[in-house]
Amino acid sequence: MFNKILIANRGEIACRVISTCRRLGIATVAVYSDADRNARHVRLADEAVHIGAAPAAESYLRADVILDAARRTGAQAIHPGYGFLSENAGFARACAEAGVVFIGPPANAIDAMGDKSAAKALMQAANVPLTPGYHGDRQEPEFLRAQADAIGYPVLIKASAGGGGKGMRKVEASADFEAALASCQREAQSAFGNAHVLVEKYVERPRHIEIQVFGDSQGNVVYLFERDCSVQRRHQKVLEEAPAPGMTPERRAAMGKAATDAARAVGYVGAGTVEFIAGPDGDFYFMEMNTRLQVEHPVTEMITGTDLVEWQLRVAFGGPLPKTQEQLRIHGHALEARLYAEDADRGFLPSTGTLRHLQLPQTNANVRVDAGVEQGDAITPYYDPMIAKLIVWDVDRGSALQRMQRALAQCQVVGVTTNAAFLRRLVMTDSFRHANLDTALIERERAALDIQHSVATTADWALAAVLASNENAAASDNASPWAINDGWRLTGPAARSITLEHLQQQHVLQVRRSSEGWQVRSGDEMQQVTGHADANGYALQIGDRLYRGNALRDGNVLHVFGDERQQRFTVHDPVAEADSANDHGGSLLAPMPGRVVTLLVEPGSTVTRGTPLLVMEAMKMEHTLQAPADGTVHGFRAKAGDQVGDGAVLVDFEVTQAS
Incomplete structure (x- = not known):
C-alpha cells in the first residue's frame, strides 16, 4: 500500500480521504489556498502545502503546482476527490509522466466520458440505451434551435464537458431556446472552460438513478447497486438514497449490466458512476458517466458495508477488487441530505460568513456526518458552500426517514443562512415520504415547501420575546434588586418593549418580569411564561406546552433552536437603526x-x-x-x-x- 498520498482537494472529501488513510496507516499531505489556510482538512493532514491564491484557477486547478507539492513532499499518489482536477485527463497524464499514481481511472477513460457528446456515441456502440437528442459538434444557435424544434419540447440543454447542474437548462418552448442556450454556454465556459453543449429530449416525470461501478486493473468490473438522486433543484442533487425505492430485481440487474457494459467499453479502472434517466414506464436511458467518486457515495457505503475510498486506494495500488459481484449485498436503507450555506427562501443564493456556532448531530452506527468545516471556520465565495453531508441508515426506508428528520432537527448553525429548515420541510412532504419521486418533486411540492409553513405562532413570539429580553440577564443568588437585570422599579417591575420581525411580520411585545416568570403582552393578548432561560439553554412553559432548546444572538438576529423546529427573529432597535440609516434606499x-x-x-x-x-x-x-x-x-x-x-x-x- 502507499506510504504517503497527496489530496488535491478541500472540504469534506479531503477530510474523508484523510480519515480512511489514517485508518490504513497512510500519511497524508493537504494542499490549501489563501482562503483555506486554517481549514479543517489542513488541520487534519500530516503535512500541508500552500498552492496559491483563493480563486480555484490560481490554486486547486493548478496541476503544475499540485504536482510540485507532491514531488517536494514525497507523495507517491494523488487523490483528486471530486470537482477541480478529478476528471481532468491532462492532469491524469501529467501524474503518470511525473511518476505519481493518479487515484482514478486511466486518462483515456476520462477522455472518453468527459465529453458527453463523444460518450453518447461510445455508449450507442456498446448498446447502452440513449436519450433521443443531438450530440454532435455543431454549435451555431440557429442550428441547435432547429434540432430542439425537431426533437420536440421540452428539451434539456447540457454542457458537454461538465456536471453538477452547471450549464444545464430545461427549455419549454422554441421562443425561449436561444436565451437559455446563451446562459448555459456562459455557465459552462466559466465552470469547465468549454462552452460546448448538447440538446436532448426532456423525459417527463424522470427519475435520476445512478449506478456505482468499480473496476480494477485485472479487468474485473462490479456494480454496487443504485442510488436515487431524483430530488434536485437547478439540476443539483439535494437528497439521495440507496437503494432506489420501488426498484425491482430485474430492473436493477438490467441497469447494473448497462453500467458495467459502459465501464468495460472504456477499460475503466477505479470508482465511477453511470447516471441514467428513468421514465415512469420503466425505460431508462444513459445520461453520463462521472469518472470519479460522487458526493453521494456514502449511501452506497452504508448499504453495502464498504469503504469506497479504501477500494480506490487498493485498486490504484494495483490490487484486485475487494469483493466480487456475488459477494455484494444490499442491507437496509440509507439517506443523505446536503447541508448548504444558502438561502432557500431567496432562490438558494449562497451565503458566506463565519460559522460562529455549529452543532451537528452526534454520530453513531446509524448516523454519519461528513463535514469539511468546524465552528469558527469561514464559508467563502470561492468554493462550493457545503457545510456537511448528513447520512442516516436503518433497516428500512421509513425508519431511515425518521432518523433523517431527527438529524436535521439537531443541526444548529449561526453565522450563515442554511437550507436546514428547507430540508426538514422537504423530507416531510407527501411526495418524499411516499417515495413519489422524480426530478420535479421540489416544484410539485412548492406549496408544502413554502416558508410560510414556518410562520411563528403566538407562543413562538412570546418565547422569542422572553429570550430577547433575557439575553443579558444572569442568574444570581443575591436577592438584591440591584443584582438583577430585570427592569426592577420601586413601584414594580418595568415592562420592556421588544420589537421582533419574522418572515416579514413585525410585532411589538411588552415583556414584564415577575416572580412567576414573565408576562408577555402583544396587543390585548397576555401570555404567562414560566421556567428558566440562561446561557446554557431554556426550558419555558407557555400554556400547556414545555419548550426546550437554546438561543443565540448574532448581531440583531436571534436564532431560536428547539425540539421541533428552528426559527430566526430580527430584533429591532429603532434608535440604533435610525443612527445607522444610509442612503441606499431605492x-x-x-x-x-x-x-x-x-x-x-x-x-x-x-x-x-x-x-x-x-x-x-x-x-x-x-x-x-x-x-x-x-x-x-x-x-x-x-x-x-x-x-x-x-x-x-x-x-x-x-x-x-x-x-
Missing part, C-alpha cells in the same frame, strides 16, 4: 460577492415586480436579480464583467408609488 444591493455577467434592461426602463434586471455569477452558478416591485430602473452602478462585493449597490431603482 437601490438594489448585491446579495453576495460575485461577477456581473450581463445587464438585462436599459436605464430608464419602467419594469414590473419580478422583471429580471441583471445576471450575477457566484460560485460558478448564475443568479438573476429581479425587480423587487413595480418601478423604474434609473441606472446601473456596475457593468458586465465587474467584480462586486457583498452589499454593493448595483441598481438605482425607484418604486412606483401606489396612486
Whole structure:
C-alpha cells in the first residue's frame, strides 16, 4: 500500500480521504489556498502545502503546482476527490509522466466520458440505451434551435464537458431556446472552460438513478447497486438514497449490466458512476458517466458495508477488487441530505460568513456526518458552500426517514443562512415520504415547501420575546434588586418593549418580569411564561406546552433552536437603526460577492415586480436579480464583467408609488 498520498482537494472529501488513510496507516499531505489556510482538512493532514491564491484557477486547478507539492513532499499518489482536477485527463497524464499514481481511472477513460457528446456515441456502440437528442459538434444557435424544434419540447440543454447542474437548462418552448442556450454556454465556459453543449429530449416525470461501478486493473468490473438522486433543484442533487425505492430485481440487474457494459467499453479502472434517466414506464436511458467518486457515495457505503475510498486506494495500488459481484449485498436503507450555506427562501443564493456556532448531530452506527468545516471556520465565495453531508441508515426506508428528520432537527448553525429548515420541510412532504419521486418533486411540492409553513405562532413570539429580553440577564443568588437585570422599579417591575420581525411580520411585545416568570403582552393578548432561560439553554412553559432548546444572538438576529423546529427573529432597535440609516434606499444591493455577467434592461426602463434586471455569477452558478416591485430602473452602478462585493449597490431603482 502507499506510504504517503497527496489530496488535491478541500472540504469534506479531503477530510474523508484523510480519515480512511489514517485508518490504513497512510500519511497524508493537504494542499490549501489563501482562503483555506486554517481549514479543517489542513488541520487534519500530516503535512500541508500552500498552492496559491483563493480563486480555484490560481490554486486547486493548478496541476503544475499540485504536482510540485507532491514531488517536494514525497507523495507517491494523488487523490483528486471530486470537482477541480478529478476528471481532468491532462492532469491524469501529467501524474503518470511525473511518476505519481493518479487515484482514478486511466486518462483515456476520462477522455472518453468527459465529453458527453463523444460518450453518447461510445455508449450507442456498446448498446447502452440513449436519450433521443443531438450530440454532435455543431454549435451555431440557429442550428441547435432547429434540432430542439425537431426533437420536440421540452428539451434539456447540457454542457458537454461538465456536471453538477452547471450549464444545464430545461427549455419549454422554441421562443425561449436561444436565451437559455446563451446562459448555459456562459455557465459552462466559466465552470469547465468549454462552452460546448448538447440538446436532448426532456423525459417527463424522470427519475435520476445512478449506478456505482468499480473496476480494477485485472479487468474485473462490479456494480454496487443504485442510488436515487431524483430530488434536485437547478439540476443539483439535494437528497439521495440507496437503494432506489420501488426498484425491482430485474430492473436493477438490467441497469447494473448497462453500467458495467459502459465501464468495460472504456477499460475503466477505479470508482465511477453511470447516471441514467428513468421514465415512469420503466425505460431508462444513459445520461453520463462521472469518472470519479460522487458526493453521494456514502449511501452506497452504508448499504453495502464498504469503504469506497479504501477500494480506490487498493485498486490504484494495483490490487484486485475487494469483493466480487456475488459477494455484494444490499442491507437496509440509507439517506443523505446536503447541508448548504444558502438561502432557500431567496432562490438558494449562497451565503458566506463565519460559522460562529455549529452543532451537528452526534454520530453513531446509524448516523454519519461528513463535514469539511468546524465552528469558527469561514464559508467563502470561492468554493462550493457545503457545510456537511448528513447520512442516516436503518433497516428500512421509513425508519431511515425518521432518523433523517431527527438529524436535521439537531443541526444548529449561526453565522450563515442554511437550507436546514428547507430540508426538514422537504423530507416531510407527501411526495418524499411516499417515495413519489422524480426530478420535479421540489416544484410539485412548492406549496408544502413554502416558508410560510414556518410562520411563528403566538407562543413562538412570546418565547422569542422572553429570550430577547433575557439575553443579558444572569442568574444570581443575591436577592438584591440591584443584582438583577430585570427592569426592577420601586413601584414594580418595568415592562420592556421588544420589537421582533419574522418572515416579514413585525410585532411589538411588552415583556414584564415577575416572580412567576414573565408576562408577555402583544396587543390585548397576555401570555404567562414560566421556567428558566440562561446561557446554557431554556426550558419555558407557555400554556400547556414545555419548550426546550437554546438561543443565540448574532448581531440583531436571534436564532431560536428547539425540539421541533428552528426559527430566526430580527430584533429591532429603532434608535440604533435610525443612527445607522444610509442612503441606499431605492437601490438594489448585491446579495453576495460575485461577477456581473450581463445587464438585462436599459436605464430608464419602467419594469414590473419580478422583471429580471441583471445576471450575477457566484460560485460558478448564475443568479438573476429581479425587480423587487413595480418601478423604474434609473441606472446601473456596475457593468458586465465587474467584480462586486457583498452589499454593493448595483441598481438605482425607484418604486412606483401606489396612486
